[in-house]
Every structure is written in C-alpha cells, then in structure tokens.
Amino acid sequence: MATHTNAPLGAQHQHDLRPFRHSHAFGSAGEEARSRALLAVTVVTVVTMVIELAAGWWSGSLALTADGWHMGTHAAALGGAVLAMRWSRRARDHEGFAFGGWKIEVLAAYTSALLLTAVAIGLAVDAVQVLRQPRPIAFGEAMTVAVIGLLVNLASVWLLARGGGDAHGHGHSHGHAHKHAHGHAHGHAHGHAHGHAHGHSQGHAHAHHAHADHNFRAAYVHVMADAFTSLLAIAALAGGLWWGWRWLDPVVALVGAAVIGQWSWGLLRTTSRALVDATADAPLRDAVRAAIESDGDAKLADLHVWQIGPQAWSGAISIVADQPLPVASYQQRLQAIGALKHTTIELHRCGNCPAGG
Numbered sequence: 001m002a003t004h005t006n007a008p009l010g011a012q013h014q015h016d017l018r019p020f021r022h023s024h025a026f027g028s029a030g031e032e033a034r035s036r037a038l039l040a041v042t043v044v045t046v047v048t049m050v051i052e053l054a055a056g057w058w059s060g061s062l063a064l065t066a067d068g069w070h071m072g073t074h075a076a077a078l079g080g081a082v083l084a085m086r087w088s089r090r091a092r093d094h095e096g097f098a099f100g101g102w103k104i105e106v107l108a109a110y111t112s113a114l115l116l117t118a119v120a121i122g123l124a125v126d127a128v129q130v131l132r133q134p135r136p137i138a139f140g141e142a143m144t145v146a147v148i149g150l151l152v153n154l155a156s157v158w159l160l161a162r163g164g165g166d167a168h169g170h171g172h173s174h175g176h177a178h179k180h181a182h183g184h185a186h187g188h189a190h191g192h193a194h195g196h197a198h199g200h201s202q203g204h205a206h207a208h209h210a211h212a213d214h215n216f217r218a219a220y221v222h223v224m225a226d227a228f229t230s231l232l233a234i235a236a237l238a239g240g241l242w243w244g245w246r247w248l249d250p251v252v253a254l255v256g257a258a259v260i261g262q263w264s265w266g267l268l269r270t271t272s273r274a275l276v277d278a279t280a281d282a283p284l285r286d287a288v289r290a291a292i293e294s295d296g297d298a299k300l301a302d303l304h305v306w307q308i309g310p311q312a313w314s315g316a317i318s319i320v321a322d323q324p325l326p327v328a329s330y331q332q333r334l335q336a337i338g339a340l341k342h343t344t345i346e347l348h349r350c351g352n353c354p355a356g357g
Contacts, residue, residue, distance in 0.1 A: 034216045035085050037163025041156040041223065042078040045071055048152045052145075071152075074226060077112050081219040084108030088215075102309050103275060105215035110271040112218040116225060116264035120257045123229075127253035137249060139241040146233040153227035160220050213310045214271050221263050229256045273307075280305035280313055284339060288315060291333040297321045298330065301348065305340070312341040320348045 049071035088101035236252035239245040279285070289300050302318035319330060324347045334340055 031085075031213075033163045034213060035082065037160050038078060038082045038085065038216065038219055040159050040163075041219070042075060042082055044152060044156060044159070045075040045078055048148070049075055052148070071149075073115070074222065077115055077222050078219055080108050081105075081112065081215050084215055100308070105213070106271050106274045109214035109218035109267065110275060112222055113264045113267035113271060116222060116260055117268070119225070120261035120264060123253050123260070124257035127250040127257065130250040130253075131247070134246055137237070137240060137246065139237050143234065143237045143241065146230050146237060150227060150230035150234065153223055153230055156223045157220075157227055160216070160223060214267075214274065218267055218271070221267055225260045225263060228259060232256045277306040280307070284313065284337070287337050288317065288334065288340065291337065292317065292319060292330055294333060295325075297323060298325075302346075308342065311339060313339050314342040314344075315340055316344045316346075318346045318348065320350050322350045324349055 049069075052071060053069070084105045084107070088104045090101065232252045232255065233249075236249040239248040285303060285305055288303060288305065292298050292300055298319050298321040300317065301320045302316070304316040305313050308314045315334075317330075327345050327347065330345055330347075331343065334343060
C-alpha cells in the first residue's frame with residue numbers, strides 16, 4: 001500500500017544554486033599594478049612634502065613652505081585614490097553593494113576632479129590679481145622650487161605610466177570573462193516560466209570614451225596637471241629672470257589654469273555619467289539590439305545598459321516575440337559583446353499572436 005507524506009514540496013527537492021551565483025568583481029586587468037603604482041607615488045609625494053617643509057622652516061623660504069603644503073594637497077588626493085581602490089576591493093562581494101564597490105573609486109575620481117577645478121579657478125584668480133597689481137618675485141628661489149616639483153612629478157608620471165598601462169586612456173579589453181543572465185518568460189498559453197542562462201563570454205570589448213579606471217586616471221591627470229604647471233612656471237620664471245618679463249608669470253598661469261580646467265571638466269563629465277548610471281553609448285546599445293533582433297521575430301521592448309566596472313556593463317533587457325525562445329538562446333546571441341558582463345533578460349509572448357501560434 002502506497003504511503004503519502006505531508007512534507008512540504010521544498011523539502012522533497014533542494015535546488016543547487018551554486019552555478020547561478022557569481023562574483024560582482026568587475027575590475028580590469030592590471031589592477032594590482034595600478035594600486036602599487038598609486039601607493040609608490042603617494043609615498044614619493046609625502047617624502048617630498050616633508051623635505052620641502054623642513055627646508056622651508058630651516059631657510060625661512062616662504063616659497064618652499066608654500067610648495068610643501070601644495071605637495072600635501074596632492075598627497076591627500078593620491079592617498080584618497082589608494083584608499084578608494086582598497087575599499088572597492090573589500091566591497092566587491094558585500095551584499096550591501098549591488099554591483100561591487102567600483103563606484104567608490106569613481107566617487108574618489110569625481111572628488112579629485114572637483115579639486116582640480118578648484119585649483120584651476122584659484123590659479124586664474126591669482127593670475128588676474130597679479131596682472132592688475134604686480135608684485136615682486138624671488139625668481140631664483142621660485143625656480144628651485146619649480147624644478148624640484150617638476151622632477152618629483154615626472155618621477156610620479158613615470159611610476160603611474162609604468163604601473164597603469166593604458167588605464168589612463170583609451171583601451172581594449174580581451175580575455176575570458178564570466179557572463180551571467182537571469183531571465184523571466186511570460187506567455188499567455190504556457191503560464192509563467194523562469195529561465196536561467198549561465199555561461200562564459202570570450203570577446204573583444206572596445207572601451208568607448210576611455211571607459212577605463214576612473215580613479216587611476218584621476219590620479220594620473222592630477223600628477224600630469226602638476227607637472228604641466230611646473231614646466232610652465234619654469235618657462236615663465238626664466239623669462240622674468242633673464243629678460244625681465246614679469247608679466248609672463250601671470251599670463252602663463254592663465255594658460256595653465258585653462259588647460260587644467262579642460263582636463264578636470266573631461267574627468268568630471270565621464271565620472272558623473274558613471275555615478276548617475278547614464279545609459280551606454282549608442283554603439284553598445286545598437287550592438288545589443290542587433291544581436292537580439294537578428295532572427296526577425298524578437299523585438300526589444302525595453303533596454304537599459306549602464307557601467308558597472310572599468311570595462312564592464314550591465315544590461316536589463318525586455319524582449320517581445322511571437323515565439324519566445326529559451327533565455328539561453330538570447331544570451332548566446334550576446335556572447336560576442338565582451339563589454340556586457342551581467343544581463344537580466346525578461347521575455348514576453350506577443351499579445352497579438354494567434355492562440356496556439
């Protein structure tokens with residue numbers, strides 16, 4: 001005689017969810033090297049700051065003291081970049097962060113860009129005041145400080161370039177990356193079904209608009225801006241020392257302020273887009289649409305694509321079709337889009353489809 005149990009359905013079958021769980025670590029290659037480079041530059045900047053402050057106190061040089069505190073602001077910005085990178089790593093697998101902690105680094109980069117903007121404005125205001133009311137300049141002493149600053153910044157640029165590869169500019173991403181899809185299918189004839197696709201993608205991802213490591217790029221721009229102003233200062237001081245062109249110093253400062261302002265504006269624009277989850281550029285969205293609609297039946301009803309890592313994007317896709325295919329079939333079509341690392345797919349049967357069609 002058959003026996004029946006009153007055990008709940010969940011007790012009879014246990015789902016193995018491990019294949020469907022995944023890491024939210026969407027960092028790019030060379031992250032450890034960039035972290036070491038940032039730390040090295042921070043140490044160099046702090047050491048230079050201490051030496052200049054000590055020399056300024058010993059010699060009574062206000063120029064050395066001022067540049068020492070100026071180095072301190074750079075040390076704070078670079079140190080913040082290092083801390084942001086490390087906090088980002090810790091947040092990757094924390095449930096409190098939906099897509100890991102990458103935006104901690106973006107926020108640090110955005111803050112650094114704001115500081116650069118403030119520097120550019122302050123430099124411009126100071127230059128205008130000097131043009132209106134010229135003041136004496138200790139050319140020899142100032143030249144020494146400018147040369148020291150240039151050497152330190154050139155060393156910092158070299159360290160960052162050596163450790164960061166192409167992280168500060170345009171880049172391409174190649175490699176083997178996990179791609180995940182979660183899907184829900186809705187149909188009039190077949191009720192409610194859930195489909196999941198888990199696989200790997202190997203593809204070529206082009207970084208539109210230099211979608212690289214914003215945090216590292218901000219530090220790189222910060223150091224480049226300082227090296228640029230040091231070089232301009234040396235040229236202006238040389239003109240004043242050798243030919244008496246005192247007006248050259250504030251004019252060159254205005255040029256430097258304009259260039260730094262342009263750099264900081266570009267950094268603000270890219271980081272702010274990432275912070276507010278701005279949609280992807282048209283080429284990436286067009287590639288997703290073309291892949292999904294390649295069979296002539298499926299149509300994209302809704303598409304959201306936003307950045308979740310230096311070269312990683314997430315997509316929420318709603319598909320309508322007369323004859324919806326399994327979620328894995330649509331996911332397979334997206335495999336060639338290497339930049340799309342995490343997708344959620346929702347399927348709907350077309351409401352105008354004939355019954356039983």
